[in-house]
Amino acid sequence: MKRRQFLTAGALGALASVAGRSGEATAGDEGTKGNVVRQAVDVPVVERADVVVCGGGPAGVAAAVAAGRSGAKVRLIENQGFLGGVWTASMVNLILDRKNKKKGLVAEILAALAKTGAQRDPGKFDVEAMKFVLENLCLDAGVRPLYLSRVVDAVKDGRRVTHAIVENKSGRQALAAGAFIDATGDGDLAARAGCGFDWGHPVSGKTQPMSMIALLGGIHYKRLNAQRFVRGDGVTSKASKAAFLAELKRAGVTPSYKSPTLFCIREDHFAMMANHQYGASGVNAQQVTDATIAARAEIHRIVDALRRLGGVWRDLQLLATSPQIGVREARRIHGRYTLTGDDLLRGARFDDAVCRASFAVDVHALDPKHAGGSFSNEGVRVIPYDIPLRSLIAKDVDGLLMAGRCISGDFLAHASYRVTGNAVAMGEAAGRTAALAARGGRLPHEVGIDEIRQ
Numbered sequence: 001m002k003r004r005q006f007l008t009a010g011a012l013g014a015l016a017s018v019a020g021r022s023g024e025a026t027a028g029d030e031g032t033k034g035n036v037v038r039q040a041v042d043v044p045v046v047e048r049a050d051v052v053v054c055g056g057g058p059a060g061v062a063a064a065v066a067a068g069r070s071g072a073k074v075r076l077i078e079n080q081g082f083l084g085g086v087w088t089a090s091m092v093n094l095i096l097d098r099k100n101k102k103k104g105l106v107a108e109i110l111a112a113l114a115k116t117g118a119q120r121d122p123g124k125f126d127v128e129a130m131k132f133v134l135e136n137l138c139l140d141a142g143v144r145p146l147y148l149s150r151v152v153d154a155v156k157d158g159r160r161v162t163h164a165i166v167e168n169k170s171g172r173q174a175l176a177a178g179a180f181i182d183a184t185g186d187g188d189l190a191a192r193a194g195c196g197f198d199w200g201h202p203v204s205g206k207t208q209p210m211s212m213i214a215l216l217g218g219i220h221y222k223r224l225n226a227q228r229f230v231r232g233d234g235v236t237s238k239a240s241k242a243a244f245l246a247e248l249k250r251a252g253v254t255p256s257y258k259s260p261t262l263f264c265i266r267e268d269h270f271a272m273m274a275n276h277q278y279g280a281s282g283v284n285a286q287q288v289t290d291a292t293i294a295a296r297a298e299i300h301r302i303v304d305a306l307r308r309l310g311g312v313w314r315d316l317q318l319l320a321t322s323p324q325i326g327v328r329e330a331r332r333i334h335g336r337y338t339l340t341g342d343d344l345l346r347g348a349r350f351d352d353a354v355c356r357a358s359f360a361v362d363v364h365a366l367d368p369k370h371a372g373g374s375f376s377n378e379g380v381r382v383i384p385y386d387i388p389l390r391s392l393i394a395k396d397v398d399g400l401l402m403a404g405r406c407i408s409g410d411f412l413a414h415a416s417y418r419v420t421g422n423a424v425a426m427g428e429a430a431g432r433t434a435a436l437a438a439r440g441g442r443l444p445h446e447v448g449i450d451e452i453r454q
Ligand SMILES: Cc1cc2nc3c(=O)[nH]c(=O)nc-3n(C[C@H](O)[C@H](O)[C@H](O)COP(=O)(O)OP(=O)(O)OC[C@H]3O[C@@H](n4cnc5c(N)ncnc54)[C@H](O)[C@@H]3O)c2cc1C
Pocket: 054, 055, 056, 057, 058, 059, 060, 077, 078, 079, 080, 083, 084, 085, 086, 087, 089, 090, 092, 093, 094, 095, 096, 097, 149, 150, 151, 152, 183, 184, 185, 186, 188, 189, 210, 211, 212, 325, 326, 327, 328, 403, 404, 405, 406, 418, 419, 420, 421, 423
């Protein structure tokens, strides 16, 4: 039988000091009621992979698949019991910034979704179809997912990250790798490894609000579109939001998001985004819980009020609220380059570009008075810009890349690059870089951009 290896208590003891730093982001925490001292325990090393990807959202799946296809042995750790992140756990079913010559995995995912017949329009999808498409992509690339496992710590040897520690029903487990990718959205692994990060608006420190998506049935596209409540057939997005807001007010509810939207997935299957939860930190468990409870209550109020109106809403059903409230913004981990709003204004080009992004700066109201409770571009007109590989490589530690919304950028840049078409493209680049680094016994910053592009 293979001997199990353990990380000793001594190695883990050193972690306590870096783990505490993530508390900087828990603005509004209620404070502690004292401390208990828990003796450090040995942690079994259950895996030695080339690449460990933490977080199986759009960025993490793309990273794992790209690393797997590059010949690396890959483990993908995911907190939920399925892949997709905001696409599935938060039921946001629209891929933005998916064009822009993004030929790689974005195009593959769109083609695979189209084959399932689970789409009315390209770029929108049925959540269950997405879960299945992503799982198959990973398995075909030789990636081994580990579900229902939360990354809770990192172990370092000097500057180099050597293990990710996870907790799941098996207990605490350590996974060793030649290179790690933090695709948790919130930058959990990087923060635990002691990386510095930025948080929120540069002046107020506020982050974008959270929203919970609801899936609705018992309504029909043609009837809703005829009344302009949903986009399509000559009804613009702006017009549909205004008409739906007026309809909600007629029903006696004023939603906390002032541009409420219905997304048509199939003729009789819709997603609704109608709420903003302000002032909650995505890395504060109690605040996320409170925001979740408030958002779900608001969705029930809205659905009940619409059904009472009768007419097109008579048979309206709330099919599901998202298992995970959608967190737009959390840690922005310090990388070797920090993408800025100025880069967006000048359409920056970089020699180590991994992706061309063009989505607008999309800042959802930071408080109920900001941007009319809706969203704004904060006066920034984006000229399509490059995302450089250096923004994906951690500055404060070695052996760690970021992909997705936790890469290195300022408040305004994040408000544009965070959408999922870009998250996938960043993931692909991070995955290839990590595979080349790990298999060649190098660190990610030692891998040349030409090798990655090949
Ligand atoms: C309400 C809302 C609406 C949006 N609308 C759109 C839209 O219409 N179109 C669009 O393209 N983008 C949209 N976005 C933005 C986009 O969804 C995100 O920025 C994008 O999903 C980022 O991808 P990611 O892979 O970095 O992170 P995520 O999608 O957040 O995925 C992170 C994954 O990591 C897992 N994870 C987190 N922490 C841990 C941990 N400690 N251990 C293990 N696993 C962990 C999570 O479960 C999740 O699966 C929206 C975002 C929100 C919140």
